Amino acid sequence: MPLPARAALCLLLCAASAHAGIGQRFPSERQVVTDPVTGTPLTFLTTRAHGDSKIYPTHPQWTADGQWLVFRSQLAGNEALAVNEATGAIVQVTEGGYTGMLNLARKSMKLYFMRQDREPGRLQVIEVDLAAVLADSAAGKPRAADAYQRLCGVTPATLGAGGDMALDADEEWVYFRVGKEEAARHLAPGTKIEPNFGPRKMGAGPNGIARMHVRTGEIRHVVSVPFQVGHIQANLWRPGELVFSWETGGKSPQRTWTVQADGSGLRPLYPEAPYEWVTHEAVITPDEVAFAIMGHRPIPGGATAVGGPATDVGGANPGQDAAWGPAGTREKPSGLGIVNLRTREMTIAGQTPSGSGLWHVHGSADGRWAVGDDFSRSVWLIDRRTREMKLLTTGHKTTAADHPHPTFNADGTKIEIQSAMLAADGRSMNIVVVPVPPDWLARK
Template sequence: MQQKNTVIAGALLYASISCALLWPSQDAAAQIGSRFPSERKVVIDPVTGTPLTFLTSQAKGDSKIYQTHPQWTADGQWLVFRSNRVAGEAMAVHEATGVLVQVTEGGYAGMLNLGQSSQTLYFLRPVPGEKPADGKPSPRAMQAVVVDLATLFADSAAGKLQPAAHYQRVIGELPAELEAGGDSALDADEQWLYFRVGAKQSAPHLPPGSKIEAAFGPRGMGAGPTGIGKISVKTGEFKHVVSVPFQVGHIQTNTWKPGELIFSWETGGKSPQRTWTVQSDGSGLRPLYPESSHEWVTHEAVISKDEVALAIMGHRPIPGVQVAGPADTEVGGANPGQEAAWGNAGTREKPTGLAIVNLRTREMTIAGQTPSGSGLWHVHGSSDGRWAVGDDFSRSIYLIDRKSREMMLLSTGHKTTARDHPHPTFSPDGKKIQIQSAMLAEDGKSMNICIVPVPESWLQGQAQ
């Protein structure tokens, strides 16, 4: 998030960077496919000894795709990320060589969606040339766009780039009345692109008698109604998926199972019921993990065909109990969620930690939890079911062996002053984790794209 710490302090659940509208600067000269020299370097973590591969190392405003979405291209060779190397445009970095390539032209809005069976990139962006009335924020007509990354990378390597239209195709346009935006997500079969829609589109589809939820918590967010819509990537046809009486956030798909969606009730903090799931035809709407009022659930991420990881936070002091030491200092200051207005949620009077929910059996298990401090915050796991990973308020990365329940501090020193949090995400092969880190930042804020390996000793133990 390109925000100061005072803003970060109020944003435990709300990843505003995933919803930001981004346009290129007027003087941006680089076109789609432009190449930039490698910045790749390996740094040894001074505390844990873990070799960290920084795929970017300059202060260029980098940030990774949110951990709810794929990070690697379908061939496993490139990672796509946000950057200010060309203002408002997305970049890709080749993991082995460090070569950087611009992969959008004309800007994008919100989430970047990588195909997992084809070398493609999907996103929304405002219709070019259209501006809000009187310069005020208002709904915008949006385009759904797909980029042919395979052709783009090949032409970029050959030095034979074509105009942007050769690589980017507009799938269809979404009228302003839909209020389309926020997180978008690509279905597993790459047939539909999902996105949030506003009250005007959602209200008529609510069941009769639905109670419209008001804002919840001190950030004044969470009010409904909103919903989810989808656009066909083949025909540009729009269809309504579901309406809910609250604010939809963090839409994601099960990238192993077509037609299955996960989303959240977004309040900017504790939600009455954070996690939800629904099918692409609108059926099967239900809470993913039914939570209690004392539970602070956040940062859910689909990690395999049948599983979703989420954090049950243990970051707040128990009212009336004074505890001296690191547990107090690690959650204070610039870290969010301490406001009394959030109620009694988020303390360790009840079980907390990195939870894994099975979509089929609905059973939940807790894979692990830090002994003190904030507890695990942004979480993910390997698709083979072996590993889980999470960060905490100190921006440290913890790896969990789900079989033995052993947990190790994998990497630290990523700076609490950073503009955003590490957001660890496992690679498809389960052998490495992508994070964003301010470890190299002279200003303590600027972030870079970094790969953290699962230790070889743990991988060998898995083989045995």
């Protein structure tokens, strides 16, 4: 190769290397696929095997402008990506990695997450200016990561911090789990510490929740509990209100909990009975939380569910171990439950006639719709006013690496899922947007 050409190639490679980070762009993979069973048009925003997965349903999926969906993928290593729903453009929006939950602000084009600090046991809380990243990326002029990423604060190693970080509705505080030693310091003397529960040998306490101010880095303790804390989520409309879970890997003695940011008001959110298998709670409106009361297990010595067997698992789904006890059958009411945080009243919005029942659930912020997936990876839409149910999409493969995890956008017109429908290996997930049917949206 002539020297000038070799020099030009070197400069080109150096420039590409300099821009291989936050703001890096990837080709569109966008493709609309018609569901072969329901006819629903499914917008696959990713279609290749990059190990994609969506943000968990307890947290927002779309950016504040409603144009981009942020997701996890190995396309750029351990970095978060954003995909434009209209164009399919994919942009890397973090640099330096992350751990735990990705938190999209609803009032500003910001992203918050945790990542490992250089000092062992410490975690950084990072803020990303998504508006700047996306604008510079579109202009072909991405800058260094420090131009977009801001260190909010660092958790001391003594906290044992981690878990599902949540961003408060005021976008001033983030909440995260603290470890046993820190939690024990704040428990009342004589508090009974819960042991592990269930065959997965999880659930033992104590654990706690702390919060950090994203402007000052100030850290305050919120609450300690005598059991293992699972998902932590903030009410996206009411500052200072949290919902969290007792995590056992399956049925919990009391799954759902709520507390205020100052530690007051700690109580079970939905007081459950020993025969109820409550799981996958999600705050869906300013005053409501959706959750699943599972009906996935056969009644001992009883008949199968109406229309088919009570289970449709084939080894692909959890909860069949006898060691979980009697919970999770349809001998008692089950389905997609919705509890009011103010009145404490609960209603069941719907339930599948057979199979596992609804599993991961969500709802639209306007209170019109609810949605859930089941063990077959099918996704069901519910009209909360009429209780009518509609199968939106199916065929997402029980061999998939994860479950659909349906989640509404801010205006309740679309649902994001993750799907292995196109996966050659039957496992690899892609990011998909499913519309609420136009005739349903037209209902008064």
